Amino acid sequence: MNRIISKDRLAEGIVDLRVEAPVIARKRKAGQFILLRIDETGERIPLTIVDSNPEEGSIRLIIQEVGKTTYSLGELEAGDSIKDIAGPLGKATHIENFGTVVCIGGGIGVAPVYPIAAAMKEAGNRVISIIGARNHDLMIMEEDMKKVSDRLVVATDDGSYGIHGFVTDALQSLIDEGLKIDLVVAIGPVPMMKFTSLLAKKNNLPTIVSLNSVMVDGTGMCGGCRVSVGGKSKFVCVDGPEFDGHEVDYDELTMRQSAYHDMEKEAMDIYHKCKIGRDGEDK
Amino acid sequence: MADEPKKIPDVTKKTVKPKKPKIPRQKMPEQEPLIRAHNFEEVPYGYSIETAMIEASRCIMCKKPKCIHGCPVGIDIPGFIREIRDGNLKKAARIMKQSNALPAICGRVCPQEEQCEIVCVVGIKQEPVAIGRLERFIADWERDQGEIEIPEIAPSTGRKVAIVGAGPAGLTVAGELAKLGHQVTVFEALHKPGGVLMYGIPEFRLPKAIVEAEVDYVRQLGVEFVYNAVIGKYFTLDELMEEEGFHSIFIGSGAGLPYFMNIPGENLIGVYSANEYLTRSNLMKAYDFPNYDTPIIRSKKVAVIGGGNVAMDSARTALRLGADDVYLVYRRSRVEMPARDEEIHHAEEEGIDFRLLTNPIKINGDENGRVKSMTCIKMELGEPDASGRRRPVPIEGSEYEVEVDTVVVAIGNGANPLLPEATPELKTNKWGNILAEDETGLTSMKGIYAGGDIVIGAATVILAMGAGKSASKAMNEYLMSLDV
Ligand SMILES: Cc1cc2nc3c(=O)[nH]c(=O)nc-3n(C[C@H](O)[C@H](O)[C@H](O)COP(=O)(O)OP(=O)(O)OC[C@H]3O[C@@H](n4cnc5c(N)ncnc54)[C@H](O)[C@@H]3O)c2cc1C
Ligand SMILES: Cc1cc2nc3c(=O)[nH]c(=O)nc-3n(C[C@H](O)[C@H](O)[C@H](O)COP(=O)(O)OP(=O)(O)OC[C@H]3O[C@@H](n4cnc5c(N)ncnc54)[C@H](O)[C@@H]3O)c2cc1C
Ligand code: SF4
Ligand code: SF4
Ligand code: FES
Numbered sequence: 001m002n003r004i005i006s007k008d009r010l011a012e013g014i015v016d017l018r019v020e021a022p023v024i025a026r027k028r029k030a031g032q033f034i035l036l037r038i039d040e041t042g043e044r045i046p047l048t049i050v051d052s053n054p055e056e057g058s059i060r061l062i063i064q065e066v067g068k069t070t071y072s073l074g075e076l077e078a079g080d081s082i083k084d085i086a087g088p089l090g091k092a093t094h095i096e097n098f099g100t101v102v103c104i105g106g107g108i109g110v111a112p113v114y115p116i117a118a119a120m121k122e123a124g125n126r127v128i129s130i131i132g133a134r135n136h137d138l139m140i141m142e143e144d145m146k147k148v149s150d151r152l153v154v155a156t157d158d159g160s161y162g163i164h165g166f167v168t169d170a171l172q173s174l175i176d177e178g179l180k181i182d183l184v185v186a187i188g189p190v191p192m193m194k195f196t197s198l199l200a201k202k203n204n205l206p207t208i209v210s211l212n213s214v215m216v217d218g219t220g221m222c223g224g225c226r227v228s229v230g231g232k233s234k235f236v237c238v239d240g241p242e243f244d245g246h247e248v249d250y251d252e253l254t255m256r257q258s259a260y261h262d263m264e265k266e267a268m269d270i271y272h273k274c275k276i277g278r279d280g281e282d283k
Numbered sequence: 284m285a286d287e288p289k290k291i292p293d294v295t296k297k298t299v300k301p302k303k304p305k306i307p308r309q310k311m312p313e314q315e316p317l318i319r320a321h322n323f324e325e326v327p328y329g330y331s332i333e334t335a336m337i338e339a340s341r342c343i344m345c346k347k348p349k350c351i352h353g354c355p356v357g358i359d360i361p362g363f364i365r366e367i368r369d370g371n372l373k374k375a376a377r378i379m380k381q382s383n384a385l386p387a388i389c390g391r392v393c394p395q396e397e398q399c400e401i402v403c404v405v406g407i408k409q410e411p412v413a414i415g416r417l418e419r420f421i422a423d424w425e426r427d428q429g430e431i432e433i434p435e436i437a438p439s440t441g442r443k444v445a446i447v448g449a450g451p452a453g454l455t456v457a458g459e460l461a462k463l464g465h466q467v468t469v470f471e472a473l474h475k476p477g478g479v480l481m482y483g484i485p486e487f488r489l490p491k492a493i494v495e496a497e498v499d500y501v502r503q504l505g506v507e508f509v510y511n512a513v514i515g516k517y518f519t520l521d522e523l524m525e526e527e528g529f530h531s532i533f534i535g536s537g538a539g540l541p542y543f544m545n546i547p548g549e550n551l552i553g554v555y556s557a558n559e560y561l562t563r564s565n566l567m568k569a570y571d572f573p574n575y576d577t578p579i580i581r582s583k584k585v586a587v588i589g590g591g592n593v594a595m596d597s598a599r600t601a602l603r604l605g606a607d608d609v610y611l612v613y614r615r616s617r618v619e620m621p622a623r624d625e626e627i628h629h630a631e632e633e634g635i636d637f638r639l640l641t642n643p644i645k646i647n648g649d650e651n652g653r654v655k656s657m658t659c660i661k662m663e664l665g666e667p668d669a670s671g672r673r674r675p676v677p678i679e680g681s682e683y684e685v686e687v688d689t690v691v692v693a694i695g696n697g698a699n700p701l702l703p704e705a706t707p708e709l710k711t712n713k714w715g716n717i718l719a720e721d722e723t724g725l726t727s728m729k730g731i732y733a734g735g736d737i738v739i740g741a742a743t744v745i746l747a748m749g750a751g752k753s754a755s756k757a758m759n760e761y762l763m764s765l766d767v
Pocket of ligand 5: 216218
């Protein structure tokens with residue numbers, strides 16, 4: 001069992017857990033993820049390993065509540081346990097001294113981009129990070145990102161904080177500054193990765209994205225996570241999760257993510273009803 | 284072998300007329316096809332004690348029993364059948380367990396008709412002795428008694444063995460080596476043991492409680508299980524040997540890499556590999572959604588592509604998940620189908636619609652990217668190919684479309700590359716199977732052995748167990764030759 005050591009709320013709908021997982025804490029590298037199953041009836045869901053503390057034997061997970069499993073995770077408290085955690089899974093990010101790397105995180109995407117920015121920084125790169133959110137309240141990990149970046153640009157869709165606009169606008173202004181960029185790493189919602197890649201491509205910038213397709217086993221056994229990259233079917237859990245941003249079929253990924261929308265909604269409805277029954281109010 | 288009785292003692296007089304000359308092979312009662320097609324409960328019910336004793340009396344206790352050579356793990360078949368016949372069920376169970384730690388499983392899923400039963404001498408003139416059914420009976424009987432006998436475990440040898448994968452191959456090695464006094468730890472990638480027995484073969488053919496119970500027996504032999512441990516990621520083989528103190532490793536990681544057809548439309552929503560479809564349903568219990576969280580598409584019309592056991596399991600699962608129509612699309616004819624006859628027969632009885640000599644060429648989607656139909660072409664059999672089977676060739680102009688909302692691709696599995704990729708020293712063949720010596724299972728790395736589907740490609744439970752058995756002998760010798 002994997003005990004939760006601490007729990008914080010970073011923003012409305014975003015929780016930060018430190019969970020006991022000693023071997024994973026020692027082995028994990030930037031870009032890797034775990035699959036967890038909360039309890040005996042739970043689904044297996046993937047989450048990025050945001051950070052780890054090998055001495056304490058813990059890993060850090062940052063979770064956006066979007067459905068039954070992630071809401072249930074949000075209800076756990078320090079001292080509770082998660083039944084199964086498998087990892088570290090996926091290929092680690094290819095880290096080397098590229099020169100200047102721009103790390104872009106949109107929304108919850110800041111969490112998975114953070115370990116990559118940290119590793120890039122440690123490898124001697126000049127790291128310029130862009131983090132974006134819908135509004136100031138939803139902005140997460142600003143302090144963390146500052147620590148691993150030579151420069152941090154923040155953007156909000158509504159202009160309530162930092163640049164008024166999308167992360168692509170922020171990238172455009174870095175390009176306009178005449179900055180020489182050697183690599184772009186972009187993680188966030190699919191449209192954000194798609195448009196970031198398009199912009200990067202226009203400017204001939206190599207781009208890495210991290211894909212979040214629906215997974216089951218995470219070991220390459222089922223093929224459920226497959227996405228077309230460069231016209232070939234790739235298994236995100238073992239061939240990725242990172243791919244060349246210019247090669248990914250984003251529309252197919254978006255489509256495949258929607259495979260279970262009806263059932264996910266049904267699960268959420270039941271979950272909500274149970275909540276009302278238990279707490280006398282809808283959370 | 285024990286001495287041979289002069290004639291069959293008449294233990295059956297209570298249930299069978301004494302003079303009746305030839306006792307027919309005893310049938311196992313089954314759930315009615317049209318009822319069982321809508322539930323996940325096991326199809327056959329198994330023998331009663333009486334029926335089992337009658338069936339056991341059909342064995343003539345050959346002096347040189349051919350059946351034993353037909354069994355890859357070499358069970359003393361007349362030995363255990365004799366004890367059933369004589370009503371010594373406990374003793375029968377003990378004899379069985381000496382060579383097979385997973386009898387309730389093998390009795391259910393072994394292709395007996397091609398292994399032990401095909402060589403049974405009774406089979407020359409009549410139907411062979413129902414060895415598999417008796418095996419299943421005795422294992423179920425012992426489990427139902429509630430007390431499973433644990434054999435004596437040799438004193439600790441101080442040697443530590445790591446097993447990669449809790450499938451039948453790994454479980455066999457684990458059990459054998461634990462009995463010999465070695466300290467055994469099984470590392471399993473998933474959260475449950477059993478490999479294909481747990482995630483692939485459906486509940487209605489192999490109840491998961493039985494898999495759990497037989498794994499529990501292996502646990503009671505002193506084997507430790509670590510779940511969620513993907514070797515190659517969690518620990519590498521080198522780390523197991525050098526840092527974690529294991530003296531030898533057995534790799535039984537199976538053939539878990541699904542093949543797709545590479546036809547247009549294969550990434551549409553509603554196209555599954557059989558592995559995914561079955562894993563969602565079996566391991567994750569999607570059939571019980573929303574009590575279990577994992578979803579599976581609620582299909583009405585399903586096409587399953589392939590003609591093996593995996594295809595039959597997928598088709599029968601689709602029916603039980605509520606589909607109205609399930610087509611089994613296979614490019615050759617019925618005689619070339621690799622599935623067991625029993626499975627084909629069960630599938631037909633339940634109402635699976637066989638579309639033989641048919642090959643899919645394209646899957647078509649709607650505006651949301653969901654499967655709406657499949658374009659197929661009719662085939663005819665031409666000259667024999669390399670496999671000796673007549674090669675199916677497309678009939679030009681015979682394309683037609685079938686309306687389906689789900690397609691399950693069950694055309695085979697390759698070797699999962701995860702572990703070899705993490706271990707470049709581990710030699711593989713061009714299909715990615717780990718190279719291992721026939722007799723011993725020794726790989727290209729010292730002290731590291733392998734067996735089962737990862738070595739021979741997708742095969743059978745009992746072959747995986749047979750490989751585990753021979754590897755465990757070699758591993759024991761190797762372990763005992765070490766100074767520790
Ligand atoms: C490699 C990878 C790393 C990820 N890292 C993070 C992270 O660090 N933080 C974070 O908040 N989220 C992360 N995600 C996304 C996270 O896995 C999903 O948000 C989560 O599975 C939703 O589950 P649910 O039951 O709460 O919601 P549901 O209502 O079941 O689903 C909501 C949406 O989440 C996606 N989803 C559902 N089930 C799965 C599944 N089994 N596997 C993958 N996606 C699924 C689908 O797109 C679905 O439409 C990551 C995904 C991947 C593939
Ligand atoms: C649907 C289906 C139906 C079948 N029906 C029959 C039948 O009726 N009769 C029959 O005899 N055979 C049948 N088979 C074939 C049979 O199940 C296999 O041949 C047999 O299970 C192979 O055993 P194994 O131990 O080699 O591997 P598996 O059973 O595949 O087990 C391998 C295990 O290793 C684990 N693993 C993989 N990689 C790693 C890693 N890196 N680290 C840790 N663990 C790892 C896997 O998660 C898995 O649990 C069927 C197969 C399928 C798919
Ligand atoms: S294990 Fe399989 S082959 Fe061996 S006796 Fe039993 S049914 Fe026959
Ligand atoms: S070959 Fe048939 S009759 Fe002979 S011992 Fe084996 S099961 Fe009995
Ligand atoms: S999640 Fe099953 S192959 Fe990737």
